[in-house]
Amino acid sequence: MWDNILSALPLLFSPSVLIAMLVGTTIGVFIGALPGLSATMGIAVLIPLTFTMEPLVALGMMAGIFNGAMYGGAIPAILLRIPGTPAGIATVFDGNPMAQKGEGLKAMKIALMSSCIGGSISALCLLLLSPPLASLALRFGPVELFWIAVFGLAAISVLLSDVPVKGLISACFGLLIGMVGIDSMSGYERFTFDVLELSSGISILVILTGLYAIPPALTLAQEATLIKKGAEANSLSASKSKIRWSFFIPTWCRASIIGVIVGIIPGTGGNIAAMLSWNETRRVSKDSSRFGKGAPEGVAAAECANNADNASSLIPALTLGIPGSSVSAVILGGLLVHGLQPGPELFTQSAPVTYGFILSMLVTSIMLFFVGRAGARVFINVMYMPPLILAPIIIALTAIGIYAINNSIFEVWLVFFFGIIGWCMERLSIPLAPAVLAVILGPIAESSLRRAMIIGRGDFAFLFSSPIALVLVTIITLTILSPLIRRVIGHPLLKRASIPQSNDSDQKKHLDS
Amino acid sequence: MHLKTSRSLLILCTTSLVSSLALADYPERPIEMIVAYSAGGGTDVAARTLVPYLEKHLNADITVVNRPGAGGEVGFTALANAKPDGYTIGFINTPNVISIPIERDTRYEFSDFSLVANIIDDPAGFSVHPDSSFQTFEELVEYAKAHPGELTYGTSGVGGDDHLATLALERQADIEMNHVPFPGAADVRQALMGGHIDIGVINVSEIASAAKAGQVRTLAQGGEERWEEAPDVPTFKELGYDLVMGSARGIAAPAGVPDEIINKISEAAKAAIEEEEFQAAADQQSLPLSYLAPEDYRAMLEEQQERFQALWNESPWNE
Numbered sequence: 001m002w003d004n005i006l007s008a009l010p011l012l013f014s015p016s017v018l019i020a021m022l023v024g025t026t027i028g029v030f031i032g033a034l035p036g037l038s039a040t041m042g043i044a045v046l047i048p049l050t051f052t053m054e055p056l057v058a059l060g061m062m063a064g065i066f067n068g069a070m071y072g073g074a075i076p077a078i079l080l081r082i083p084g085t086p087a088g089i090a091t092v093f094d095g096n097p098m099a100q101k102g103e104g105l106k107a108m109k110i111a112l113m114s115s116c117i118g119g120s121i122s123a124l125c126l127l128l129l130s131p132p133l134a135s136l137a138l139r140f141g142p143v144e145l146f147w148i149a150v151f152g153l154a155a156i157s158v159l160l161s162d163v164p165v166k167g168l169i170s171a172c173f174g175l176l177i178g179m180v181g182i183d184s185m186s187g188y189e190r191f192t193f194d195v196l197e198l199s200s201g202i203s204i205l206v207i208l209t210g211l212y213a214i215p216p217a218l219t220l221a222q223e224a225t226l227i228k229k230g231a232e233a234n235s236l237s238a239s240k241s242k243i244r245w246s247f248f249i250p251t252w253c254r255a256s257i258i259g260v261i262v263g264i265i266p267g268t269g270g271n272i273a274a275m276l277s278w279n280e281t282r283r284v285s286k287d288s289s290r291f292g293k294g295a296p297e298g299v300a301a302a303e304c305a306n307n308a309d310n311a312s313s314l315i316p317a318l319t320l321g322i323p324g325s326s327v328s329a330v331i332l333g334g335l336l337v338h339g340l341q342p343g344p345e346l347f348t349q350s351a352p353v354t355y356g357f358i359l360s361m362l363v364t365s366i367m368l369f370f371v372g373r374a375g376a377r378v379f380i381n382v383m384y385m386p387p388l389i390l391a392p393i394i395i396a397l398t399a400i401g402i403y404a405i406n407n408s409i410f411e412v413w414l415v416f417f418f419g420i421i422g423w424c425m426e427r428l429s430i431p432l433a434p435a436v437l438a439v440i441l442g443p444i445a446e447s448s449l450r451r452a453m454i455i456g457r458g459d460f461a462f463l464f465s466s467p468i469a470l471v472l473v474t475i476i477t478l479t480i481l482s483p484l485i486r487r488v489i490g491h492p493l494l495k496r497a498s499i500p501q502s503n504d505s506d507q508k509k510h511l512d513s
Numbered sequence: 514m515h516l517k518t519s520r521s522l523l524i525l526c527t528t529s530l531v532s533s534l535a536l537a538d539y540p541e542r543p544i545e546m547i548v549a550y551s552a553g554g555g556t557d558v559a560a561r562t563l564v565p566y567l568e569k570h571l572n573a574d575i576t577v578v579n580r581p582g583a584g585g586e587v588g589f590t591a592l593a594n595a596k597p598d599g600y601t602i603g604f605i606n607t608p609n610v611i612s613i614p615i616e617r618d619t620r621y622e623f624s625d626f627s628l629v630a631n632i633i634d635d636p637a638g639f640s641v642h643p644d645s646s647f648q649t650f651e652e653l654v655e656y657a658k659a660h661p662g663e664l665t666y667g668t669s670g671v672g673g674d675d676h677l678a679t680l681a682l683e684r685q686a687d688i689e690m691n692h693v694p695f696p697g698a699a700d701v702r703q704a705l706m707g708g709h710i711d712i713g714v715i716n717v718s719e720i721a722s723a724a725k726a727g728q729v730r731t732l733a734q735g736g737e738e739r740w741e742e743a744p745d746v747p748t749f750k751e752l753g754y755d756l757v758m759g760s761a762r763g764i765a766a767p768a769g770v771p772d773e774i775i776n777k778i779s780e781a782a783k784a785a786i787e788e789e790e791f792q793a794a795a796d797q798q799s800l801p802l803s804y805l806a807p808e809d810y811r812a813m814l815e816e817q818q819e820r821f822q823a824l825w826n827e828s829p830w831n832e
Contacts, residue, residue, distance in 0.1 A: 044552035048561045048577070141709030142693075182583065185694055187616065187671035187831035196590065196620065199583040266703050267696075321723060322703040329699070333558050339797035343726040406551075406581055447696075454693050455665050455709060 004347070005127075008355035012363065017060045017356070020053075021364050024061035025371050028068020033076055033084045033379065035213040035394070036401020036415075038205060039069035043330045047337060055338040055353050060360040062334055066327055067364045070270055070307045071115035071372055075379050078107045078299070082213045082394070086204055086440065087270030087306040089433055090278040092212075094291060094298030101294050105380055109243060110296050111303040112372040114252060118307035119365030121256040122263065126311040126318075127358050130347075133312065134319040137264040142451035143463055145267055147472035149445035152272050154479045155279040156434045166430045174438025177202055178446075185450050197410040206411050207439050209398050210418025211425070211432045217394040218423050220387040243296075251281050251297045252304050259308025264315050269325040270306035271440055277305030283482060311361040318342055318354070539599055539774050540573035546764075547595075547603030549588020551581040555719070556762055559633060560604050562794050566785035571778060584670070585609045586619060593621035597769035602629065602778065607761045608674045611818045615825050616672055623818055627770045630782040631763035631805035631813065633795075635716040636736035637678040638746065640729040642708055650733040650752055653712070657688035665691045666712040667701040671831050675701075675714035677821065678735050678758035680830055685754050705729055716760055717743060718799040735759050740801055761803070763810055779807050 011017065031042040042065045050058030073088030078095035091111060098107035125133060140148075156171055180191045181201030192198040255277040262273035281301035282291040291298050313324030314331065321342035323329035332342065338353075340346055346354045382390070399412050425432060449463075456462025464470060546564065550556045557579060564575050580588035588603065589610055595601035605626065613619055639650065647653040657664050668675035671694050683689060693710055695701045698719040705713035706728055713720070717734050721742055724731045731746045735758040739748060749756040764782060766775065785791055786804050795802055805813060824830065 041552070044557075047552070047558070051561070051565070138703065138707035141704055141707055143709075184670060184696055189617070196583060196587060199586065200581070266700060316703070320703070320706060320728065322699050322706075330552075333554070336798050337558060337562070339794075341722045341797070341799070343722045343728070345722075345726070407578060408580075408582070408587075451693050451695070454691055457691070 004351040004355045005359065008352045008359055011056050011352055011356045012060075012359050016054065017056050017360070020057040020061040021064045021360055022367060022371070024064020025068040025364050025367050026064075026375075027061075028065035028070075029072040029075075029368075029371055029375055030068075031065065032069035032072020032074075032088075034072075034397050034401055035076060035082050035084055036205060036209045036398045037404070038085050038327075039066050040326045040330050041405055042069060043327065043334065047330070047334045050334065051337065055340070056356045056360070058334065058338060059353070059357040060364070062331055063357065063360040064364040064367070066310050066331065067115075067119045067307065067361065067368050068371065070119070070310055071112060071303065071368055073306075074111040074115070074299075074303050075108065075375075076382075078111065079104055079379065079382050080394070081216050083208065085270075086208050086436070087274050087309075088302075089208070089212075089271060089436055090274040090302035090306075091299060093278060093302070093433070094293070094295045095302075097292070097294035098296065098299065099383070103294070104383060105376060106243060107296070107299050108372075108376045108380070110248070110299050112369060112376065113245065114248065114255070114300040114304035115307040115372070116365050116369045117252050118256055118259055118304035119310055119368065120362055121252075122260055122308040122311035123358065123362035123365055125260050126315055126361060127355075130315050130319050133260070133264050133315045136261075137266065137316040137320070137322070137324065139466070139468060140265045141466075142448045142455060143466060144468045144472065145265070146445055146448035146452055146463065147469055147476065148262075148265060148268060148272070149441045149448060151472055151476050151479070152275060152437060152441040153445060154476050155275055156437050157480065163429070166428070167434050170425065170430050170432065171434035171438045174207075174435035175442040177207060177435070178439045178442035184447055197408060201443075202414065202439075203405070203411065204436075204440055205405060206402060206414050207418055208436055209402060210415040211422035211436060213394055213398045214416065214419025215423040215426050217391040217398075218419070219426070220394075221391040223387060248297065248300045251300045254280060254284075255301045255304035256308040259305035260312040262305070263309035263312030264324050266316060266322055266324050267444060269313070269327070270309040271437075273309040274302040274306040275437060277301045279479070283479070307365070311358070314358075314361070318346055318358075319344070539777060540571060542600055543574040543576055544571075544599070545601050546575050546577050547588050547592045547601065548577055548579050549581060549585035549592070549604065549606070550579070552579045554581075556604055556606060558798065559762060559795075559800055562798065562800075563632065563782075563785060563791065566788055566791045567778075567781055570781035570784040584613060584672075586613050586621075589613070590620045592765065593625035593767055595767045597627070597767040599766060599770050599774035599778070602764055602766045604632075604762055605765045607759075607814065607817055608672070608677055608821060611814060612672050612677070612821050615818075615821055616829075616831060623814070625768050626765040627768050627775055628807050628810045628814065629764040629766055629775055630779040630807065631761055631803060631810045632782065632786065633762040633800050634736070634759055634803035635718045635761070635801055636734045636740070636748075636757075636759035637675050637714055638717040638720055638731045638734040640705060640713045640715060640720050640724065640731045641711065642705060643727055643730050644708075645711070645730065647732065648730075650747070653732060654686050654688060657686070657690055661689040662691060664711045665693050666714055667693045667695050667704050667710040668714045669698045669701055670694050670696070674716070674758055674760045676830060677824065678756065679714050681756055681758065681824065682749070682754060685756065702729070717746070718801055721799045736801075742799060742801070761813070763805065775807055 031037045043062050070087055073083055073085035074091045077083040077088040077091040078099050081092055081096040083089045083092055095107045180198055182189050182199050189199055258277040259273045262268050278298055278301045281297055282288045313328040316322040316324050317328040317332045323332050340350050402411050402415050548557050548560050561577055568575050580591050585606055592603035611623055614622055641647050666679055698715050701713045701715055704710045717740055723729045733749055734746050735756055736748050737757055783804050786802055
């Protein structure tokens with residue numbers, strides 16, 4: 001293997017490949033930062049353009065876009081409360097409160113560093129641990145996938161804020177939206193109202209941009225016409241203080257492991273990795289009440305996990321031809337175009353290109369640090385942009401991004417429709433995150449359960465038949481019971497937790513995002 | 514956004530000019546090719562691989578436009594309702610293009626298409642885990658007969674070619690198995706390799722490399738003949754079943770396009786497929802090429818339509 005790595009190095013460090021990786025990373029950051037555009041789409045659009053390129057130039061660029069976009073999604077999440085990609089939702093929880101406190105630049109630095117570390121660890125796993133991790137991926141069948149989805153849904157419970165009913169309304173709304181479309185198990189249409197465009201379901205990007213990007217734009221416009229708020233302007237001032245990086249090491253370790261494992265599981269992506277990682281970091285923290293109000297570890301946990309998901313989602317893709325996420329599915333298409341068939345031969349016959357590509361995942365993770373550092377100074381200026389200009393820009397970019405995915409004007413209207421719903425939800429203090437997470441997790445849970453029931457011939461004991469399933473059930477039980485356990489064991493903790501409830505509205509506001 | 518503008522410009526041009534101009538000049542404008550599946554998917558990659566060669570032989574610019582949704586129905590509807598001037602063509606996939614109008618009310622009919630050329634014919638294949646006790650297809654059928662409803666088979670969806678092939682087979686072999694639908698072929702492959710299902714029904718091109726690597730064992734496939742990339746795998750026909758089933762991808766245009774234009778595109782497609790460079794690219798993607806001229810293509814699809822309709826009338830597959 002070391003021979004293969006060495007033979008790939010001269011290819012990798014040729015000027016054209018280096019430039020391609022740099023360009024890819026930069027494009028990726030922008031794609032990720034624009035709501036409505038995602039890495040999947042960016043790479044899909046790029047593939048036909050790479051037909052005539054050298055394989056490694058094309059693949060290096062794809063690697064850059066992949067890594068860049070996963071970090072890019074954090075920028076609007078922190079600065080504007082708009083996650084640029086679905087994987088950025090968990091970054092909003094703590095990233096935006098930090099920006100509100102004037103620590104926007106600090107939050108972006110933490111997000112960047114965490115992204116680079118998560119991406120690098122993931123790339124190293126892809127390089128060194130592919131075979132054992134690929135066999136782990138195969139052990140995730142419908143049963144295990146069902147429990148992963150339930151785990152994610154259980155994590156929503158901590159987002160319910162102080163009025164659980166509102167959080168539950170939001171989650172149920174998400175589950176309902178997730179049911180729209182042709183049922184993949186029976187072929188029947190559900191809640192499509194005879195609208196052709198609804199029959200393939202509502203895309204997660206439509207929901208995400210609708211609920212998250214439109215309401216802030218409306219609020220911005222509203223505020224601009226009422227009173228001029230000066231609060232945003234101090235985002236640079238407090239960020240001069242040094243960040244103690246060693247503080248984040250445990251968080252990064254945890255987040256990387258979660259990200260890598262979620263990455264190799266087919267059908268799950270960075271959004272689930274970030275959510276689970278944020279939730280676990282919060283759970284093990286001594287003072288979990290800080291989370292959702294600008295805890296720096298929250299940002300680190302989410303961003304590290306969603307980049308740690310990247311290269312690892314390529315492990316089953318490269319070794320078995322099974323993509324671990326929608327982005328790796330598109331990259332798989334790109335590999336095929338360049339004559340690289342997934343499977344063991346990839347690591348023998350086409351070793352220089354394959355190892356070159358794997359190393360480019362590592363190199364772009366590091367490049368991201370420099371691109372991101374330069375970009376942060378530019379992006380932070382968004383905070384100073386007059387709301388009257390910013391609001392229409394957000395709406396226009398959103399509309400263009402959504403139209404570009406499927407060339408469908410229907411989906412643009414749908415985004416505005418969800419935008420109005422999202423705005424109403426914000427007005428009523430109904431948190432948005434449970435809805436979006438339920439849209440992602442609901443269909444996975446439903447179809448996996450039904451698949452498991454067919455395979456297990458209706459026997460519910462089948463759901464507890466594998467070691468992985470039992471481990472997951474245990475963790476889920478702990479997650480659900482942990483508030484109860486805490487209440488029983490630690491009365492002082494309860495008292496401390498009840499103090500900040502005096503400013504409920506504050507907590508609610510952060511969790512809403 | 515500029516796509517939209519160019520499309521409206523295109524419509525403007527067509528309405529004012531096309532009727533009067535001589536067909537001999539075709540093509541004199543860029544051609545739009547609708548792909549009814551997402552960018553980066555199997556059909557999309559195949560289409561985009563073909564386009565440069567088709568452009569060369571047709572002497573025109575071709576733009577690929579993805580209109581995914583509803584198992585292809587969104588794109589098929591857009592193609593069927595496009596102006597029949599030869600400047601909008603698209604890829605249609607069997608069985609979806611035929612089975613969707615049988616399953617539900619659609620805004621297009623099979624008769625709304627002029628058929629140009631079939632390009633790819635990818636037979637459905639039956640594969641098992643390498644550790645499975647089934648060495649041959651006969652052993653599998655025998656076991657299934659003795660244990661009705663015990664074996665599970667995964668497909669890439671209700672009403673897809675994998676599912677329809679298995680339904681037809683179950684009827685002919687008088688066996689009964691449990692259907693587990695998955696969102697796509699990659700998911701079926703994963704479930705098969707992980708031992709979560711007994712049989713994976715997957716198109717041969719999508720399982721070829723895994724079979725070569727010894728990760729799965731393909732027992733039989735639904736082609737007319739054996740496939741040169743996997744010469745050891747027998748066809749259902751050889752095994753005594755009257756069953757040819759797979760997913761064919763070809764080019765179609767809206768009904769009403771003049772025959773001269775159809776033939777011109779079809780000839781260009783034929784020339785493109787015969788190019789060695791394109792064949793090498795198709796080989797890399799394991800695409801089983803199978804050119805059919807317009808009449809043969811129509812005959813094949815009509816035969817399929819009759820078969821699916823009969824299958825549906827007997828018992829709808831989404832029950």
